[in-house]
Amino acid sequence: MTVISAYTPFVSLNDKQHSISYEEIYPEERSEKFTFAYLGPSTQRALLLKAAREQYTLVTDHAVPSILNKDEILVKIVAIGLNPIDWKGPAFNFGIPSLPWVNGRDLAGIVVKADKSARVREGDIVLVPSTDYRDIRKAAFQEYAIATHFNAARIPPTRSIHASASLGVAFVASALALGVSFGLDFALSSACPGPDLTEVVRQLDMETIPADIREECYSGLSKIERVKPGDWIAIWGASTTTGYITLQLAKLAGLKVICVADIARHGARLVDLGADVLVDRHDTQRAIDIIKGVTRGKLRYAIDIVGKDTATLLQHTLEAVVREDGSHAHLLGLTGLPKDRNSHIIYHTVPIKLFHESPPVGEQMVSWLENLLHSGALQLPEIIRTEGGLGNVNASLELLRQGTASGKRIVIDLAG
Ligand SMILES: NC(=O)c1ccc[n+]([C@@H]2O[C@H](COP(=O)([O-])OP(=O)(O)OC[C@H]3O[C@@H](n4cnc5c(N)ncnc54)[C@H](OP(=O)(O)O)[C@@H]3O)[C@@H](O)[C@H]2O)c1
Incomplete structure (x- = not known):
């Protein structure tokens, strides 16, 4: 199988629409039909961790991550839920596979690319617990993230996308x-x-x-x-x-x-x-x-x-x-x-x-989560919704570190 680096977008994502067939990427698997067609930018804003014990640095030219197989979807992030690990990891130098790195474990957004065989469709609003932190493409502190369809739960229209972003992990x-x-x-x-x-x-x-x-x-x-x-x-x-x-x-x-x-x-x-x-x-x-x-x-x-x-x-x-x-x-x-x-x-x-290593486990869990959200059987965390996008993550993590958020999740709004 052809190995494609996470940093090498195999579809040029400029402002025009591009498409590439699955057969061109994985020639050994011609029986499978998988066509990418994506309209969107090739670069994005992202927060980079450049060194342990440092704040995150906002950059504007980070590559939009690429889909590497048909289980993967591309999500345009609307809201990011902050977790204690987002400040603890850099502060105590753990959970950082290499530097520079992109962190962030909870996101919600719109599916902008998905294979037809995926359990979610383009246009669906989903929440994604990004537990696979070793895959930088899946991190939440960016405008677009990769997820697998078996790790994405659809958010019903009756539920707040921002509160749902706080729930996943x-x-x-x-x-x-x-x-x-x-x-x-x-x-x-x-x-x-x-x-x-x-x-x-x-x-x-x-x-x-x-x-x-x-x-x-x-x-x-x-x-x-x-x-x-x-x-x-x-x-x-x-x-x-x-x-x-x-x-x-x-x-x-x-x-x-x-x-x-x-x-x-x-x-x-x-x-x-x-x-x-x-x-x-x-x-x-x-x-x-x-x-x-x-x-x-x-x-x-x-x-x-x-x-x-x-x-x-x-x-x-x-x-x-x-x-x-x-x-x-x-x-x-x-x-x-x-x-x-x-x-x-x-x-x-x-x-x-x-959750992310076993598709049957991941899928059963997100299917149940969808039902829990739809039925109202699960109450969402109370949240503190924060404007200012990625630029406000460092200050919000400081509030989290100080314990000011007490019992509430801080959610960063990326839509505004
Ligand atoms: N291993 C994993 O995969 C995994 C997954 C998820 C979470 N975690 C870990 O689990 C912990 C909780 O995560 P979270 O996101 O759920 O936390 P969180 O929502 O940020 O937790 C904040 C709450 O912790 C309470 N708290 C602080 N010190 C306490 C103490 N001594 N006794 C009782 N409550 C105390 C605070 O209560 P007050 O308002 O009274 O101060 C506050 O309500 C974190 O350390 C996180 O890293 C691990």
Whole structure:
């Protein structure tokens, strides 16, 4: 197969319309019909990270990324949702494959190019969780981005495109944490049934799952370890965007949810979203005692969304014994796990890359997300909508870093 560099647009995208046939690009696969025809610019505005611990630099001559295969679509970005990783990555020098680099994990926009076989059409408004951060073409801090059609969810006209831009990565992390790591069956939701991701994973060829997440992907497969309706789950950091989504997905599938957060600030919203028990985060020993009291010391599932220290606190709330049926307690850390571990607890990290590496998983997840948005079963994060386009990203990330956004997502408007 011909290898085409991400930096080498094989269609010249000047101001005129150009087209090129799939056969010209992939001559070995002449049986497949795939024709590009795209009207648009060849360069765009983008934010470049030129060095770690630096701010992003706005450039106006970055190449519009190219479609490389028929699973890929081109999206004109309308709104960008900011994630903590967008400032943490440069600040702590991680998640940067090379320099200069383009970052940005959540986007929403208009599909301007898609193959006829794709599950989305040109003109569709979609949200894209850009978890494949090693592919610079898919980053959100630019005017046009590549996505795969199985990672793009259509936004119904009833839902705000800007609020939808804030949702993607949080949804992917929550759904995989609950559905794969803990084995929660979303098909059990009566309000909006979703996939049984454990079953989807079971049907995959194991070789198609990246080696570094294989163990995590199969950890929830055993029936006795899977969380089920009626079980308790505790979320530390429930007022994070990821926490709000995790709470909602857990409630949809029938779990009882304990939310640890600043209750004076976020309690009302957590109650609206279905929290069963609220625990204030500021007195940590009291929080542990309350969780143990409410669950009679039998808590088996917990998710931390804040960091290693709170994951360590959460560890103390779990019933750390192997039960008679051989099952364990489970702790998942989205931002770190305790240093000192308990041999009776199974520790998890979210297998986030399953979303973009496995088309069946990605497609089932975005199809369900479309239904969740359409049916209204999922409430969107509250957002702070920011004008000023890419030029306002650095200042907005500083607000995020300072914690000023507290409980809300900052969304950058690119349409204005
Ligand atoms: N591994 C992955 O693939 C993955 C995926 C998604 C997210 N994450 C990580 O998960 C974390 C949350 O991400 P997000 O985007 O959902 O966050 P976010 O929406 O930006 O989170 C902001 C919230 O965090 C709360 N918070 C801060 N310190 C806290 C503490 N000690 N205890 C409880 N709550 C606290 C704040 O509450 P107050 O208002 O009370 O200050 C605020 O409401 C980030 O570290 C992110 O990198 C990882």
